Amino acid sequence: MLLHQDRLFPSEPVVRSIARSLYASVCDLPIISPHGHTQAAWFAQNEFFPNPAMLFVQPDHYVYRMLYSQGVSMEALEIGQMPMENPRAVWRIFAAHYHLFRGTPTRMWLDFAFQELFGFEERLSERNADFYYDRIAELLATEGFRPRALYERFGIEVLATTDSPLDSLEDHAAIRNSGWSGRILPTFRPDAVVDPEFDGFAERIRMLGETTKEDTSSWKGYLNALRKSRAHFRSLGCTATDHGHPTVQTADLAESEAAGLFASVISGKANSAQQELFRAQMLTEMAKMSLEDGLVMQIHPGSVRNHNRLIFERFGRDTGADIPRPTNYVDALRPLLDRVGNEPGLTIILFTLDESTYSRELAPLAGHYPSLRLGPPWWFHDSPEGMMRFREQVTETAGFYNTVGFNDDTRAFLSIPARHDVARRVDCSFLARLVADHRLDEDEAFDLARELTCGLVKKAYRL
Amino acid sequence: MLLHQDRLFPSEPVVRSIARSLYASVCDLPIISPHGHTQAAWFAQNEFFPNPAMLFVQPDHYVYRMLYSQGVSMEALEIGQMPMENPRAVWRIFAAHYHLFRGTPTRMWLDFAFQELFGFEERLSERNADFYYDRIAELLATEGFRPRALYERFGIEVLATTDSPLDSLEDHAAIRNSGWSGRILPTFRPDAVVDPEFDGFAERIRMLGETTKEDTSSWKGYLNALRKSRAHFRSLGCTATDHGHPTVQTADLAESEAAGLFASVISGKANSAQQELFRAQMLTEMAKMSLEDGLVMQIHPGSVRNHNRLIFERFGRDTGADIPRPTNYVDALRPLLDRVGNEPGLTIILFTLDESTYSRELAPLAGHYPSLRLGPPWWFHDSPEGMMRFREQVTETAGFYNTVGFNDDTRAFLSIPARHDVARRVDCSFLARLVADHRLDEDEAFDLARELTCGLVKKAYRL
């Protein structure tokens, strides 16, 4: 077998036994996926997934950045090539390099899908690459592997996508109108109309005005357009916004100042400090709108996007070359918190790529401000060791109840059950250690295991 | 029972067995408390503590910041209200939210007091809130619960308070004159007359001059006033100073430059960089005076005080809204160390709220400079995981002998035995692991357990 039933539980027998019991109590609970990057179109159109390489290699930057780091070229993997020319050749390269993933969460997610969905029992390798390819290809062409069937098989209760205000959301509307019972919700991610550094920013603002019938050449009209767009998202079930900024800097400018800044960024004449100030002001504007319309606000800061110039120029955004940078929360969030931080009706979920902030800034902030909650370990830290560090460094100051359960945050639909399974196992292992060390009573641990799996996420995301 | 006798010992049987033996050898040693925030008045007047809510909820910002973070209002908890209007109602709110403290050190400290002092065996909850309240209230009115009786019952050998140079220390004098054998010592904490950002700074300097009969309008008179004040503290048993600065920046200005800077901050015209420079210079001045008079110097840097403007305006300082900021030691301490860092007669104890500095800056500094020692994990990090990280990240570079044992640092008198108990258990667990992994001999571990409990703290604080 590729997966052991006790995987991720510490081997010390007392801890493992408690972890097993806790896990048994939550392993069959439904999957709540409040943040991720799957496509509504998959569920609207419900078409077969094309081939193994296009499913497992081409879209997954976790996979191909590791291959690239060891000398496999992006061209050989046909990254960005549509349709793929030789998916089997790509698959063989992947299989021949499968050892590179030893000790990584990617390996665990892949093995989970290989065993649980495709029935493999032998580790992927150069030798059995074709055997894998053929069986996966065969199954992908069957009814049970269409997106909606997998959604049901995975036990998903709700799944949020991530969408631009410029997206018509017609796929979301189509799902709603189709009579299918799956619950696919959009998430309002306005980066492209909020961050002046995006290519074609002014043009996008103009399009936003067209869609919403507002005069987005003025600050007031621009804010109204965003309000209307949020309302449109809410009408299709959206409960949250998401903001991927280089930093978490916020600002709280006087209205006239903000209007002047908007004019300047729209004109394309703003320098980079003004662009940063505009993003900062917009986080506060978004928080104020959240206070009005009830959308939960997520902030994902601290990534240097497109760090590799060559790869960005040849292959575009989101190709595995985003690298974290140190992130300051304590000073940067202050303007926003001064304005709305004490509102118990507001929920802001903070994420980080800088683990040094867990115990220094994030847990103290979330352990005080009623509006703040901590998102789960993100991206590079969405891993067994990363999750354990998060609990170890956050819990003593922020407790469990200022956290919000798990996000899978994935573009790889087939990895969703694996990712939630890892989170449940690690959380149960952490709780089991607290019980074994007599820091938590057993009944409390069972209660918390359910909260960490379903309760807190539903409450935080208002699902 | 609320507490298990093996709590905090790792469950692996070999490690646990060694940890038990080590703990058994130190659990009855007296409590040395060289730094904290209890009130000398309690011991001078020896009055009953008023009621359970005023004892456990109202003064403890660890407790109410967590309640506040989950939507309980400060008003409902009667924070800052004297006398309390409805302490029982406050207690009921606290009890109903007791689950929020799961996994936090606060929970462990509270359970310790509940069981060891008040004899409870059932976890506090909404259901038994009144039962708890009544029994605690009843016992608080008995002789055994007066401050001096508790001091003796706790096995405290020495307890330091934290005091302003503007404090007359009359409570300390009264204790000395009372014939009581308890050893309560003041600590010289001059922030209010050293940090120009304090409200009424100039007025305070004037008052300092009055008390000490020095002309504090001049730099020289100001320094003399501080010298006299330190001598007054020493006459009442003080062995240490304490400095709570936003950063650990130090400076070593020429005398004329320092005098000019003093004139500028006193006039109220200094900008914020000059204020920071003045604080920086004063750390070096304090170190130089310590070299003269033998007072041990403690530095507690890196907290952004009163981060929550609303809470600060309504409820004042020290209300749970201080948030750590990244702290640089390597560059900031250099001017002071260049001046006095090689003096073996000087002891400076460094604390941090930024755990990333443990292995990067603090252990290398303390592992080299004869004047430097590392204080125990502070504030948010005074917790089982925090203590373990401290030992794991500091010991290999600084050893054990450049650390100074435990500080409880508490305003909550009843938590003192619990806090020392946690520290002893965690230190013994760390030592036990080293023994079990054959990195330390067993006889050395027993020796170190005593050093970490009593020896190092007495030596470092000159007690």
Add this chain to the structure above:
Amino acid sequence: MLLHQDRLFPSEPVVRSIARSLYASVCDLPIISPHGHTQAAWFAQNEFFPNPAMLFVQPDHYVYRMLYSQGVSMEALEIGQMPMENPRAVWRIFAAHYHLFRGTPTRMWLDFAFQELFGFEERLSERNADFYYDRIAELLATEGFRPRALYERFGIEVLATTDSPLDSLEDHAAIRNSGWSGRILPTFRPDAVVDPEFDGFAERIRMLGETTKEDTSSWKGYLNALRKSRAHFRSLGCTATDHGHPTVQTADLAESEAAGLFASVISGKANSAQQELFRAQMLTEMAKMSLEDGLVMQIHPGSVRNHNRLIFERFGRDTGADIPRPTNYVDALRPLLDRVGNEPGLTIILFTLDESTYSRELAPLAGHYPSLRLGPPWWFHDSPEGMMRFREQVTETAGFYNTVGFNDDTRAFLSIPARHDVARRVDCSFLARLVADHRLDEDEAFDLARELTCGLVKKAYRL
């Protein structure tokens, strides 16, 4: 016995048993030492080591910085005194303070040498100081303790020294010509002719010109001189360069700009920003030369050298007073990576003294760029806890294959086997935990144990 056969293996029986088996499979593999600070002269001249204090105390800043931090003076240890006046007295001081090293890697390295090389069974102490001294002194005068004999006894396959371009490498040539089979290789470390802050920088550049017969007063001649010097190193077996910069800042200036900057630093008129920019440009120049000549590039950044002014003035460089500073990689490396980061033929090995960068910057960078690899835990972090944190924080993002095995990096020749032994034990313990937690198959762990011990280091350093 001083050492237990299971030392450093976790005490949990399942993990320990796997760790033992893994270790048994690698403990007899040869030592590959691709980076360190032993002296080629030892092997060229093959003379006896003088005395115990000169072997274990005087050259080892790990040892005497700890003694100094606890009040032992540098003078009492005869640091920098040649020849030593009273080595036995120094040894006695060392022995009397041996408890200071409890819990440190230094203690483990020393005990290893004491037991394995000198046959001691009783811990060093004040009481047995002379017994130790006499036996060590006696053995040091025997044939088996000459450098070449020890090299063979240690099972070293290859050992790299660290050398200046101004070094003639005559010792390296002499070793080659001697017919001895030991493989001692130079490493090209050009700091002294690349960093304008070195004393006598311009004079050194002039000397470099003389040696290489290039006109080093021009930018082009300077680069040619470095090229020739590298070629000379390569002719004596060198496979790597090494760069110890205060930061990892890189630059990629236009040629004319670089030439102007060179003129400015040579003239001694450059300010500190220009000096930093010159170092930054030189890292990129070195990377470009590496692309030409195949030398692997190592970068060791982030140390504040000579932090203690007094000690520096009295005792000079490298005397235990170098303190780490926070290090940024994500922005600093970008100019170099933009230029050559995607070259699969280039290998740059990054080290750090700032552990907060492991998961935040280093693992994501190495997990993407084909030219980047991560060096093992360095200096203060070359320790059991430090190595474990490295694996825990790096592996999930960078995998094992973007790391390069172990460096002993030592000036203390006798500590080499001990250091490699510690690394093998910790790596095997980490792998054993992954196997016990069912995150890695057992056959994979055995394969990885060999890779981490020999395979990856040979490949990365091209040995």
